[in-house]
Amino acid sequence: MSILEGVFYTWYNTCMSIGYELTIEQSQKLSMTPELIQAIQILQFNNEELNEYIKNELLENPVLEVAQSTEKGSLNDDGSNQTHEDPNLDIDRFRETLGEANYNSDDYRQWINSDKKEDFSYERYVSFRYSLIEHLLQQLQFSKITEKQAEIGRFLIHNIDEIGYLAIPIKEVSHIMARDEQEVEEVLKVIQTFDPPGVGARDLKETLTIQLKQRGKYTEPIKYILEKGMEDLAANKVSALAKATGISGSQAQELVDLIKSLEPKPGRCYDSDRTIKYVIPDVVVEGTEDGYKTSIYDGGTPALTLSSYYDKVRREYKEDPELTKYLNERVSSALWLIKSIEQRNKTILSVANAIVDYQREYFDKGEHYLKPLTLKQIAEEVGVHESTVSRTVNGKYMQTGRGVLEMRYFFTSGIKAEGGENLSSSSIKVKIKELLREENPKKPFSDQNLVDMLKEQGFDISRRTVAKYRDSMGILPSSKRKRF
Secondary structure: OOHHHHHHHHHHHHHHHOOOOOOOOOOOOOOOOHHHHHHHHHHHOOHHHHHHHHHHHHHHOOOEEEOOOOOOOOEOOOOOEOOOOOOOOOHHHHHHHHHHOOOOHHHOOOOOOOOOHHHOOHHHOOOOOOEHHHHHHHHHHOOOOOHHHHHHHHHHHOOEOOOOEEOOOHHHHHHHHOOOHHHHHHHHHHHOOOOOOOOOEOOHHHHHHHHHHHHOOOOHHHHHHHHHOHHHHHOOOHHHHHHHHOOOHHHHHHHHHHHHOOOOOOOOOOEOOOOOOOOOOOEEEEEEOOEEEEEEOOOOOOOEEEOOHHHHHHHHOOOOHHHHHHHHHHHHHHHHHHHHHHHHHHHHHHHHHHHHHHOHHHHHHOHHHOOOOOHHHHHHHHOOOHHHHHHHHOOOEEEEOOEEEEHHHHOOOEEEEOOOOEEEHHHHHHHHHHHHHOOEOOEOOOHHHHHHHHHHOOEOOOHHHHHHHHHHOOOOOHHHHOOO
16 A cells, blocks of 8 residues: 555545544533522521511412411521421421311411510610701701791702712702802801701811801811811821911811811711611620530521411312422422521531631630631531632621621631741731830831831731731821821
8 A cells, every 4th residue: 555545544534433423421510400509599698688588488489488386586506497307308298297287277377476575675666866858957947047048948958968068059059949049058058057067068178167167166277277288187297287377286286186076977977778787696606604605696587387278278279280280399499498598507507616616715815816717727627618618607797795796707817926826917906906005196106116016026027017907907107196
């Protein structure tokens, strides 16, 4: 066979081997079913989000209801509902059990409003507070102005934002209401005498001026600072302000302190739906004689069960395949939800126990003893993936003897001390705070001073790290902390 024939023969065999064929191959891959997605979603919920999710499920799934045989929200120590002794309850066993149960139409209830005396608590009620707009309108009502001026005043008040500033130009108000600008300005001056001091201003300078005039402190040096020295004020350049106003350093310092004592956002002390936040703990840590006990906080989370009423419906309409199929699907969905919630509680409890065990010294002695901790360490301890730990602690809170703390608070980076001991960044921040409490305000510690003092205590960290920790605590640099 010639070389040319050999090349052709190889090419022909290769071409003939290309084609379609059926093969059987075994492989493994994770399928994200809707049920698995739901379980992951439930694990991420904090208590408030979980309660809202349960409310929606109770409305959408007729088979699901709140258990009546136990106090709402009661949980076992492992985080499961007391009404479910068997976490592996399946649909067949459910049908057998419900078939023997007596139907009571009164059981077809979900959210119960109890009238029992023991359910009464003042904590269920909140105090009433005026909003900023209501507070201003009430003051306008008792002002000595005409009805036409009151009409302008109401319009202006409704255009004051949540921090207390007028959010619309006077010229625009004049155009909209067909009133003279001077008349609008006069009504605004009346509003600016209302409580809180500084309300109705159009910018920072005006609100500070209003407050100073009401205190009788609006002097020429202060006027200069507000009009021309705000940058020096922000940079704490007291000596530059003293020189510009012709007063001593100590007098300039008094003026700076006075201005900083004013409220730059006079309206923020009033209620706003966008600023009110409530923290409901997910885990409670209690000290006992044997150490610490962790439990799931059951604040209002209902214990769920399956309704016997719908088993009665299924038996009465067993010849209806469509209805039977629907009820079977609803039962499966309800059981999966119950199991997912119980698994969520167990996972949170396991992670919380691991955190408390690792950070035992913190709970015993305080913030100085908080250790560096990573998600990986807890994941290995609990026997789950890091992502599971991350979902478990994200947005969750732990009620402890040292306050209600976010669970992520216990996960901090750290450094090694001279003795080889690992210290968390939180404990270093505490030490920095302690050092700054002892500084002379006329000669505050620089970041390098802090580095040197920490090194004397056995903590070898860079100036850049000290500056980062200081900034994260909202502490100004030494040049802005200096006082005269």
